[in-house]
Amino acid sequence: MAKQKITLAVTGLNNTDNPGPGVPVIRGVKDSEEFDVRVVGLVYENLEPGIYMEGLCDRIFQVPYPSAGSEELIERIEHIHQQEKIDVLIPNFDSELFSFMKYEKRLAEKGIRTFLPTLKQFQEREKDKLPEYGKKYGVKVPNGLNLGNLSQLNEIEKRFDYPIMVKGQFYDAYKSFNIEQATQAFHKIASKWGLPVIVQEFVSGTEVNVVALGDGNGNTVAAVPMRKQYITDKGKAWGGITIADEKMLELTRSLIQKTKWKGGMELELIKTNAGDYYLVEINPRIPAWVYLAVGAGQNIPEALIKLALGMEVKPMTDYKIGKMFVRYSYDMIVDLERFATISINKEI
Amino acid sequence: MQISEEIKISDNGFVFNSRTGESFSLNPMGLEMIKMIAIDNGFDEIRESILEKYDVDELAFEKDFYEFLAMLKHHQLTQQGNPLDFV
Structure with missing residues (x-):
């Protein structure tokens, strides 16, 4: 053909x-x-x-x-x-x-x-609205606080134990172990990404992600879970492996179904030693490690193009487990x- | 104690947990023991087999074996129906 x-x-x-x-x-x-x-x-x-x-x-x-x-x-x-x-x-x-x-x-x-996702879908998953999002869709999320100015930093010690994560609205995240580090992170992030700066409870566990594609009608067209194997100092996966984690897939399907998510997405999760999953971020687009999903059998970019062109796409449910990606510089x-x-x- | 379904054991001692993505390397003795556990051998069968093949006394074997089991459990490579079942 x-x-x-x-x-x-x-x-x-x-x-x-x-x-x-x-x-x-x-x-x-x-x-x-x-x-x-x-x-x-x-x-x-x-x-x-x-x-x-x-x-x-x-x-x-x-x-x-x-x-x-x-x-x-x-x-x-x-x-x-x-x-x-x-x-x-x-x-x-x-x-x-x-x-x-x-x-x-x-x-x-x-x-x-x-x-693309709708404006509502895009805005309700923003980092500063994550606690409300978790409550609305029944997903565990870390406790959070939005800092609109420097004086609110005092709130941190009343509400959190260290370490904490200090994050920008779009990018950047710093782990802080005391108020001095948190203040420094606040300034760095506020000057680059503006306010609010988001403070999150630090959840200890394994970093796992899902790349997924929703058709806008509540159906999950593709979903591949991955465990980060090598993480850079910027927190980016430099190596990862596809895993057979049904709980992560269930969580993804449930979120896509409840939100009727349209487009590519990445769920960033922490799996605790107790086996709980905390949603720490939803990226409203295809992530940089998407080629792992392609290599594992789900060509998400191709499926997204088909959906954009109004073509029918059958949900992809199979993928190869234990496929790895290893990044390199050249x-x-x-x-x-x-x-x-x-x-x-x-x-x- | 059983080796969880999602654990893949290679003949070269590479052990992969397909649910968590974790992987481990076993030495030949560890590989031999995990393979015996995986095919539902009980403690007595494993002890007999190891004592027969290797120059090790019973007490040392028992200590090392239970340490090995604890390690498997710690890394979530096993599933245990009855908590009183050690093997």
Whole structure:
């Protein structure tokens, strides 16, 4: 059967030590037996490694940060669309999702399909609302406190035992063992990601994650659980293994069913020694380790494209247990010309 | 005591818990014992087999064996129906 030709636009080509999901998403899509994909890479910075990876993207365009204004970002996408005729767009950063959700309809009218959570789904799982989320959907979550200013730091010692986790709204998390460390973490995070800064009870246990895809009607189209085997100092999985944990899958299916989650997601969980699961975060997008799911038998990026195109997708329930991913770093030698072109022309 | 269903034991001594993702390495003696436990051998059968094959006294075997069982239990490699059943 001939493969269906599509043009896919993807962000998150920053394959650094805190990698974006763009490159693994593209790898997954290139493995597809149903789509012949032309890839348009959308980058914010001119040193995102995906720009320089041979055979990854057919075109590259630099786009303005969402912080410069959603309107500007969308106008740039529309301008790129005039040249490239984008069929599907997969945004891969938490911080840009709001803009794409807000303009989902406008993009769709132009022929750019997305498959994103609704604004309600996106907002209710935000880190500063996690306690309410846990209560509403019957999931254990760590106790939390939102700090709107520095004076609230005094509250910490009244409500928590150390250590605690101090987290930003979008990224960054620091384990703090005393008020001095917590104050330092507060300043670091507030200056980078703004307020509130979130304080969470530290739950001791094993870090396990699930990558999943919801169809927006309450059905889980794909779900693969993974245990982090090697964790970087930024808390990112540098190695992981698929596991046969039915409780994690049940929790995922239940959350997707109750919330009618639409799109890719990652559940970050802590499994305690007592066997309890605490939900510490929901990332409203495909995570950077998604290629492990592809390797284990569930091509989540391909399924997401199908859903975006309105195609029928049968739920995938099988995956290979004990499949591992091991990340590595690799020095690419590139010509100055490519760097100069993206820097000056904002496209390649 | 039984080895949990999700535990996969390789002939080279690599033990993988498919539910938790943890893995362990056993030396040849550990491998021999876990294999015997896995096929439902009782304490007496395992003791007899080990004492016959290796130069070890009964007391030393018993001490090491129960230490090994405690380790298996600690790493959640076993399931125990009756808590009074040691093997």
